[in-house]
Amino acid sequence: MINLSLKRVTSVWIIAILVVFVITAIFGITMRFNQGGDIELSPVTFFSLMTAHGVTMVGIWSVAGMMAVNYLMARYVKVSTAVNVFALVLTVIGLVMLWTSTFVGYFHAGWTFLYPLPFFVAWESWATPLFLYSIAIFGIGWTVWTVAMLMQIYKKYSLAQSFAWQHFKRGYLVETPPFILITTVSLIGILICLITAVILLVLLFAEYYSNGTFTNDALLIKNLTYFFGHTIINEALYLGVATLYELFPEVSGRPKFKTTWYVALAWNCTLVFVLTAFFHHLYMDFVQPVGLQLVGQFASYFASLPSAAVTVFSIVILVYKNPIKWSLTNTLFFIGVIGWIIGGFGAVIDATISNNFVLHNTLWVPAHFHTYNAMGNVLFSLAFFYWVANEFAGTKVVPRSEKLRIGLLLIGGFGFVLMFYIAGAYSIPRRYSVYPDELALGRNLASYGGWFATIYVIAILLFLGEIVNKCLKVFSPRSSAAA
Amino acid sequence: MSLQPKLLLIFLFTAGAIAITAWFIYSTSKLSSQEHGGMENPLRKRFTAFIILFALSAVFLSITIPKSPYFRFSGENPSHVVFIAAKQYNFIMSNQAIDPKKPGGGEDIVIPADELVEFRVTSLDVNHGFGIYDSRGEIVAQTQAMPGYVNRLRWRFITPGHYNIFCLEYCGNAHSFMRGSLTVTEAAAEK
Ligand code: HEM
Ligand SMILES: [Cu+2]
Numbered sequence: 235m236i237n238l239s240l241k242r243v244t245s246v247w248i249i250a251i252l253v254v255f256v257i258t259a260i261f262g263i264t265m266r267f268n269q270g271g272d273i274e275l276s277p278v279t280f281f282s283l284m285t286a287h288g289v290t291m292v293g294i295w296s297v298a299g300m301m302a303v304n305y306l307m308a309r310y311v312k313v314s315t316a317v318n319v320f321a322l323v324l325t326v327i328g329l330v331m332l333w334t335s336t337f338v339g340y341f342h343a344g345w346t347f348l349y350p351l352p353f354f355v356a357w358e359s360w361a362t363p364l365f366l367y368s369i370a371i372f373g374i375g376w377t378v379w380t381v382a383m384l385m386q387i388y389k390k391y392s393l394a395q396s397f398a399w400q401h402f403k404r405g406y407l408v409e410t411p412p413f414i415l416i417t418t419v420s421l422i423g424i425l426i427c428l429i430t431a432v433i434l435l436v437l438l439f440a441e442y443y444s445n446g447t448f449t450n451d452a453l454l455i456k457n458l459t460y461f462f463g464h465t466i467i468n469e470a471l472y473l474g475v476a477t478l479y480e481l482f483p484e485v486s487g488r489p490k491f492k493t494t495w496y497v498a499l500a501w502n503c504t505l506v507f508v509l510t511a512f513f514h515h516l517y518m519d520f521v522q523p524v525g526l527q528l529v530g531q532f533a534s535y536f537a538s539l540p541s542a543a544v545t546v547f548s549i550v551i552l553v554y555k556n557p558i559k560w561s562l563t564n565t566l567f568f569i570g571v572i573g574w575i576i577g578g579f580g581a582v583i584d585a586t587i588s589n590n591f592v593l594h595n596t597l598w599v600p601a602h603f604h605t606y607n608a609m610g611n612v613l614f615s616l617a618f619f620y621w622v623a624n625e626f627a628g629t630k631v632v633p634r635s636e637k638l639r640i641g642l643l644l645i646g647g648f649g650f651v652l653m654f655y656i657a658g659a660y661s662i663p664r665r666y667s668v669y670p671d672e673l674a675l676g677r678n679l680a681s682y683g684g685w686f687a688t689i690y691v692i693a694i695l696l697f698l699g700e701i702v703n704k705c706l707k708v709f710s711p712r713s714s715a716a717a
Numbered sequence: 718m719s720l721q722p723k724l725l726l727i728f729l730f731t732a733g734a735i736a737i738t739a740w741f742i743y744s745t746s747k748l749s750s751q752e753h754g755g756m757e758n759p760l761r762k763r764f765t766a767f768i769i770l771f772a773l774s775a776v777f778l779s780i781t782i783p784k785s786p787y788f789r790f791s792g793e794n795p796s797h798v799v800f801i802a803a804k805q806y807n808f809i810m811s812n813q814a815i816d817p818k819k820p821g822g823g824e825d826i827v828i829p830a831d832e833l834v835e836f837r838v839t840s841l842d843v844n845h846g847f848g849i850y851d852s853r854g855e856i857v858a859q860t861q862a863m864p865g866y867v868n869r870l871r872w873r874f875i876t877p878g879h880y881n882i883f884c885l886e887y888c889g890n891a892h893s894f895m896r897g898s899l900t901v902t903e904a905a906a907e908k
Contacts, residue, residue: 277890344887350864351843354805356889452844452864518861520868524787531782535774543770550742551759558746572739576732583724586777588784592720592856595846595885659725661856663848663885666893672854672881
């Protein structure tokens with residue numbers, strides 16, 4: 235059941251996420267203008283911004299997915315507001331610690347803090363443990379939250395039902411809604427990667443506090459790091475897809491999506507393959523066993539293809555030649571799917587070992603992940619925010635033309651990522667604060683990218699006011715009286 | 718044309734096709750009324766689409782896997798070995814093995830074209846990347862430099878000239894300035 239307290243935490247989450255998003259996007263724009271030579275930051279400032287930007291973005295869009303499925307889950311099972319608030323508080327504390335480590339302590343080892351860089355201290359010495367503890371605080375909050383949600387699912391559904399296995403047979407009694415299936419698949423994945431993060435942190439702290447008596451193996455830690463980093467950002471996207479399955483038909487005025495055997499099969503594929511796709515981050519480590527490299531390419535193809543294909547086809551069937559009530563919510567979902575598959579295609583190109591040989595760690599990498607994040611997952615979340623804000627305000631999502639906001643979003647967003655793709659194809663490396671003269675092309679592209687990103691952020695600001703205003707309605711005295 | 722521009726074109730073409738298709742599907746919904754509508758035979762079409770997609774992936778996989786760098790030149794014997802020890806923030810390159818305790822400064826590397834070279838790449842501190850760029854500023858080959866491990870990268874240079882090495886793994890605040898170079902000379906005369 236959706237009660238007032240759930241609405242209130244959700245509302246606080248949304249406002250906090252949007253505000254932090256705009257600030258963090260401005261970090262990104264600042265980086266692009268520095269790479270373009272329009273402004274001049276010291277490399278330390280640049281990389282502190284980059285580290286804060288990466289962790290914060292991954293963090294807020296993961297919790298955006300979590301809190302959205304938490305809200306919608308209340309339609310099917312009981313959910314705990316206390317745990318939700320607990321996660322919110324720990325997320326805020328973690329964020330304060332993170333930004334202190336990067337902006338007061340100048341910690342700048344990148345969002346993946348790849349071992350052993352965090353221990354080659356080029357910042358305040360307290361910043362390394364503070365950064366690692368901030369990750370631990372996020373980890374605790376989100377693990378408790380994930381476990382709590384999974385427990386609620388398992389009070390109603392059996393393990394097999396939560397994965398929709400009964401749909402592989404004829405004549406089943408209980409239907410697993412697609413929302414529950416995708417949420418379960420994603421939460422299980424998130425739980426596994428949070429557990430990996432714990433192992434990773436324990437190993438790093440063991441070395442940190444051992445005074446040189448214990449050192450880690452760089453290859454092992456790199457595997458753990460990318461298992462965690464790659465998986466969490468992908469699962470965050472799948473949470474967004476779960477909200478899409480729940481809301482897209484509803485706001486379009488069409489019948490709900492149903493779980494069929496191939497929907498079940500596709501998401502079970504994702505569950506398994508997403509866990510081994512991360513090997514593509516180690517393609518250029520030739521000491522990694524070749525078998526794992528091949529598993530990486532195979533899994534990269536089959537983790538995303540089936541679920542993306544099933545989702546796209548469901549949307550196509552729903553929309554094609556059918557009268558749809560287009561509003562901001564389903565338009566954002568629709569564009570988000572386009573961003574997701576275009577970014578996914580960019581990812582598949584890079585996840586092909588023979589291509590990765592010339593694309594690895596070029597700007598092709600931020601190109602594809604910004605496509606399915608900034609033009610995919612962010613839009614899924616915005617669609618949810620907009621829909622739920624109208625619920626809070628008791629207003630209806632009215633079908634109306636949204637040419638300005640959508641137009642700016644499309645031009646800004648796709649222009650921004652296009653500059654990354656072109657730069658990637660021209661061998662411009664990622665994570666360079668400035669580009670050497672031989673790669674001067676990267677500068678112009680960075681500048682253009684900065685301007686496109688500015689347009690994108692303006693579009694976001696145009697949504698923000700309306701959403702925040704409506705979210706604040708749940709704190710008005712009238713709304714508590716109604717509850 | 719080298720690989721990168723081809724990939725960019727394939728990507729842009731596909732992304733454009735996706736966008737146009739999406740626009741088309743969106744506009745069919747704007748024109749339609751309640752009465753007629755929907756896709757005919759959606760299940761058949763979905764099935765066909767999936768089969769095509771899987772066939773394409775299978776083709777892609779079987780074409781690209783054999784081209785992986787792990788298998789290229791693997792049956793041959795390199796005629797040159799170059800040792801590389803990366804450290805914050807430069808590449809020590811030498812024709813002799815490098816002692817990690819006393820790495821020294823290395824020397825200029827000159828390689829004849831058309832001969833198979835093996836780069837043995839490691840790091841003395843954090844992770845780095847060893848990216849070889851041709852004179853047009855395009856990556857021709859790369860591998861990672863990881864502490865405690867040696868990655869063996871085999872390559873046969875075709876075009877003589879000056880090649881830059883740029884670091885392709887974030888290694889700290891001077892990462893963008895970490896570089897090296899090597900020279901490829903005309904192929905040696907008949908052997
Ligand atoms: C307008 C919005 C955004 C702008 C302008 C922006 C800009 C940037 C820039 C310039 C970089 C550094 C690229 C490089 O040279 O390697 C970067 C990295 C990154 N961005 Fe964004 N970004 C935006 C949105 C997002 C979103 C929505 C996400 C969601 C997950 C995200 C996640 C990341 C991550 C994980 C990195 C890598 C950080 C690292 O290498 O340590 N960004 N972004
Ligand atoms: Cu570097």
